[in-house]
Amino acid sequence: MRRDIFQAIADPTRRTIIGLIALQALTPNAIAEHFDTSRQAISKHLKILTECKLIKQEQQGREIYYQLEVNKMKEIDQWLEQYKKIWEDRFNELDYVLLTLKKDKHEPQSSV
Amino acid sequence: MSHNPAFDFSVNKENNTITIKREFAAELPLVWDAYTKSEIMDLWWAPKPWKTKTKSQDFREGGHWHYAMVGPEGEIHWCWADYIKIHPLKHYSGLDGFADETGNINNELPQSAWGVDFTNRGEKTLVNYVITFPDLAQLETTLQMGFKEGMTLAMENLDEYFSGSRPE
Numbered sequence: 001m002r003r004d005i006f007q008a009i010a011d012p013t014r015r016t017i018i019g020l021i022a023l024q025a026l027t028p029n030a031i032a033e034h035f036d037t038s039r040q041a042i043s044k045h046l047k048i049l050t051e052c053k054l055i056k057q058e059q060q061g062r063e064i065y066y067q068l069e070v071n072k073m074k075e076i077d078q079w080l081e082q083y084k085k086i087w088e089d090r091f092n093e094l095d096y097v098l099l100t101l102k103k104d105k106h107e108p109q110s111s112v
Numbered sequence: 113m114s115h116n117p118a119f120d121f122s123v124n125k126e127n128n129t130i131t132i133k134r135e136f137a138a139e140l141p142l143v144w145d146a147y148t149k150s151e152i153m154d155l156w157w158a159p160k161p162w163k164t165k166t167k168s169q170d171f172r173e174g175g176h177w178h179y180a181m182v183g184p185e186g187e188i189h190w191c192w193a194d195y196i197k198i199h200p201l202k203h204y205s206g207l208d209g210f211a212d213e214t215g216n217i218n219n220e221l222p223q224s225a226w227g228v229d230f231t232n233r234g235e236k237t238l239v240n241y242v243i244t245f246p247d248l249a250q251l252e253t254t255l256q257m258g259f260k261e262g263m264t265l266a267m268e269n270l271d272e273y274f275s276g277s278r279p280e
Contacts, residue, residue, distance in 0.1 A: 080123055084121040086159045087121060087132055087134075088119060088121075089159050089160065090156060090157070090159050091119065091134050091136075093155075093156040093159075093160065094136065094146060094156045095136065095137070096156075097146060097152065097155045097156045098136055098137070098138040098142060098143065098146060099137075099138075101138070101142055101145075101146070101152070102138060102142065105142075
């Protein structure tokens with residue numbers, strides 16, 4: 001199954017988890033304490049986030065800590081670039097619409 | 113692809129805002145109409161090949177715009193915008209979200225707040241669009257939705273789509 005960063009951030013619980021570990025690396029228990037849902041449900045989210053390569057595990061003594069993969073967040077920047085292009089495209093369309101409206105105004109043919 | 117020099121797109125991850133500035137070669141009242149009258153919005157708001165179809169609009173403070181983004185395969189995303197403040201020919205602001213056909217807002221998906229300012233530049237008009245998100249993660253999710261809404265193409269195809277030839 002294909003996992004990507006957008007799937008990772010599509011879920012509100014996962015977004016909160018990202019927000020939490022963005023501040024500091026946390027153990028699964030510490031993460032689960034922030035939620036009312038079961039430990040199991042949180043584990044599932046952590047698994048998906050790991051599969052999306054947005055977080056990684058690090059062993060410290062007997063504990064496992066999750067931390068954010070900062071580089072992965074850069075994919076968002078690439079995505080922003082594409083979003084920007086959507087706006088450019090949209091505005092180019094508006095240019096055309098405005099041109100048509102101006103023409104209609106100057107050369108009224110029939111009422112629409 | 114020609115780039116308009118008067119186009120500026122900046123992302124502020126600290127304030128969770130995106131600012132989009134663009135100059136249009138038309139006088140202000142016309143540009144204002146193009147942004148506020150649904151029959152004109154329908155002509156340009158959806159990125160190609162999607163189309164915008166307005167279900168209802170009530171352009172006043174406290175009013176709304178309920179519209180659908182319709183894809184080339186007939187896919188539909190319902191959207192709902194609440195109008196908050198309106199200063200005719202100067203500024204308007206509101207909230208954007210996803211909804212269903214009957215106008216129930218989907219609270220699972222993020223909402224964004226936006227404000228649009230219009231500046232008279234004689235024959236031209238500058239439009240300044242600021243979108244604010246509650247937090248960065250929501251910003252990113254909203255962008256993702258905008259993306260889905262705009263394109264049905266897979267991520268991998270997108271670059272090709274932009275650089276290659278496009279259908280008329």
